[in-house]
Amino acid sequence: MPEAATAGSTFRQGLAVRGLTKIYDSHRGGETVALDRITVDAGDGEFIAIVGPSGCGKSTLLHCVAGLIPHEGGSLLLDGAAVSGPGRERAVVFQDPSLLPWRTVHGNILYGMDIQRRPAPDVAHARVESLIDLVGLRGFEAHYPFELSGGMRQRVNLARALATQPRILLMDEPFGALDAQTRELMQTELLAIWERDRKTVIFVTHDIEEAVYLADRVYVLSARPGRVQDVVQIDLPRPRTPEIKREAAFTAIELGIWRMLQGQQQKEVR
Ligand SMILES: Nc1ncnc2c1ncn2[C@@H]1O[C@H](COP(=O)(O)OP(=O)(O)OP(=O)(O)O)[C@@H](O)[C@H]1O
Ligand SMILES: [Mg+2]
Numbered sequence: 001m002p003e004a005a006t007a008g009s010t011f012r013q014g015l016a017v018r019g020l021t022k023i024y025d026s027h028r029g030g031e032t033v034a035l036d037r038i039t040v041d042a043g044d045g046e047f048i049a050i051v052g053p054s055g056c057g058k059s060t061l062l063h064c065v066a067g068l069i070p071h072e073g074g075s076l077l078l079d080g081a082a083v084s085g086p087g088r089e090r091a092v093v094f095q096d097p098s099l100l101p102w103r104t105v106h107g108n109i110l111y112g113m114d115i116q117r118r119p120a121p122d123v124a125h126a127r128v129e130s131l132i133d134l135v136g137l138r139g140f141e142a143h144y145p146f147e148l149s150g151g152m153r154q155r156v157n158l159a160r161a162l163a164t165q166p167r168i169l170l171m172d173e174p175f176g177a178l179d180a181q182t183r184e185l186m187q188t189e190l191l192a193i194w195e196r197d198r199k200t201v202i203f204v205t206h207d208i209e210e211a212v213y214l215a216d217r218v219y220v221l222s223a224r225p226g227r228v229q230d231v232v233q234i235d236l237p238r239p240r241t242p243e244i245k246r247e248a249a250f251t252a253i254e255l256g257i258w259r260m261l262q263g264q265q266q267k268e269v270r
Helices: 058-066 105-116 121-134 150-163 180-197 208-214 242-246 248-269
Strands: 014-025 031-043 047-051 073-078 090-093 168-172 200-204 217-221 228-233
Touching: 014 058, 014 200, 031 047, 031 058, 031 073, 031 200, 031 228, 047 058, 047 208, 058 090, 058 168, 058 200, 090 150, 105 121, 105 150, 121 150, 150 180, 180 208, 180 242, 200 208, 208 242, 208 248, 217 248, 228 248, 242 248
Parallel strands: 047 200, 047 217, 090 168, 168 200
Antiparallel strands: 014 031, 014 073, 217 228
């Protein structure tokens, strides 16, 4: 079982977000504190979920961790060393697949390796082939994005992120636009992929059930400015299958997190 999430000063292999603060300047002159001293631990191979109300800063947190936007306070540590800016060891899966319309499935999965000019072309093509099998797109290699369903596009999106073999996958509501059945299928496929090669995953969602199903640990953020309101360890056995969602232990955890978020809403209304 992973070390306690609150082990602030303990060095661990993996990613550590320490007291991260993000302030957006408004073009109207004011500013928005989007994140207020957020601390998140993602040890090597851990699956971390982030939940919180809309606008609490989940995407902002992910973009800061990806190094896509700067932060104003705190630090981002990888294996104990500060990092700034993007890096090859981190890959982002955005909510909107944003595939390149002029490239086929094969070409889209290849894209990151093309840009990085590594590995060698024959290795890269072989990797694409195995990823096509992994995400269940055999037979669709030569299809263009417009010829795919939403779920299939999201599979390509995931395969594209996996192609450069990042240590850390940063996922921003990747299944948010899918219907319930496809979503469950994708969750289970993601778990199978994660069981296989145990990447570190930080998964943003507003779906509590999804967070509990997938994660080792769930960080519950408060409404803006985003703060870590609670950290919930999910000690449910693995490998997990969708049936677990109907078990009492599962629904009890889900209800606990739901109450935390409800409590926030009530405070906001008052
Ligand atoms: N580029 C930006 N410039 C100014 N403010 C921004 C910018 N991006 C986000 N914000 C603000 O920061 C806050 C957090 O936004 P963010 O998109 O991170 O929330 P979120 O938790 O991902 O919401 P959702 O669940 O709706 O996706 C919001 O108040 C938003 O208005
Ligand atoms: Mg968001």
